[in-house]
Amino acid sequence: MNSCIIRLRSFSSNRWPETLGVTHGVEHWDRVAKFGEILYADGADKDVIMAFAYLHDSERKENGEDSGHGMRASLLIDTIRKTQLFFLNDSQIGKLKRACELHTIEHRTGDETIDICFDADRMDLLRVGIMPVPDKMATKQGAELVSRPEFLDFYAMFNNNFFY
Numbered sequence: 001m002n003s004c005i006i007r008l009r010s011f012s013s014n015r016w017p018e019t020l021g022v023t024h025g026v027e028h029w030d031r032v033a034k035f036g037e038i039l040y041a042d043g044a045d046k047d048v049i050m051a052f053a054y055l056h057d058s059e060r061k062e063n064g065e066d067s068g069h070g071m072r073a074s075l076l077i078d079t080i081r082k083t084q085l086f087f088l089n090d091s092q093i094g095k096l097k098r099a100c101e102l103h104t105i106e107h108r109t110g111d112e113t114i115d116i117c118f119d120a121d122r123m124d125l126l127r128v129g130i131m132p133v134p135d136k137m138a139t140k141q142g143a144e145l146v147s148r149p150e151f152l153d154f155y156a157m158f159n160n161n162f163f164y
Contacts, residue, residue, distance in 0.1 A: 001033070004087040005050045009033075011084050012058045024057040028124055031158050032056070036120035039141050045113040048092050051085065052099045052117040073100040108138035115139045126155050 001009075013026040022028065033053035040046055059072035074097040077085065081093060088096065098109070099117040108115050119142030125132050132151075134143035145151060 001050065002047075005033075005047075005054070008051060008084050009054045011080070012054045015058065023063045023128065024060050028057065028127060029054050031124045031127075032120045034158055035123040036116060038145070039116045039119055039123075039139060041112060041116070041139075041141060043112055044116050045092060045095065047088060048095045048099070048113050049116055049120065051088065051096050052103075053120065055096070056100050056103050056117070056121060067104070070101045070103055070105070074098075107136070112139070116142075123155070126152075 009026070009029065012029065016025050030053075033050055036049040036053055037046075040049065055073050055077065057069060057073070059076055060066050060069040077093060077097050077100065081088075085093065085096075095111065095113050098111075099114045102109065102114070103118055103121055106118070108118065115138035118138040122132050122137060123142065123146065132142075132146040134147040137143040137146060145154075148154070
């Protein structure tokens with residue numbers, strides 16, 4: 001993981017309220033980052049995928065229904081653009097904002113980077129007892145991975161607390 005993403009991880013985790021625990025916190029974000037790396041394909045933007053991992057749920061107010069958290073994450077991106085996200089250009093910022101805004105309300109966008117973000121998050125649904133299913137994935141590689149019988153074993157490897 002590059003130093004800019006490590007810095008973003010630290011920024012987000014330092015702001016995360018302890019009262020919200022780990023369901024949508026840094027342990028989830030680390031898994032989303034790892035799944036994003038696994039799903040990465042040529043043509044996608046790895047920096048956007050990694051930034052998404054550490055920002056998409058960072059503005060949650062609660063672990064249950066919080067329909068505004070994606071939009072709040074997008075607004076946060078505007079405020080940290082020059083400090084935490086200086087390594088992203090305007091096009092990358094646009095994709096990151098769109099991925100955060102839409103990650104709970106869209107199935108797929110047709111943009112490979114954004115769709116990888118969606119699937120990296122969905123692959124961690126097991127943390128809340130939901131098995132990801134192929135037809136709910138946005139990418140071909142995501143659908144293939146969750147359809148494998150060994151996905152549960154694969155997931156178990158990533159369900160430990162880890163950081164690069």
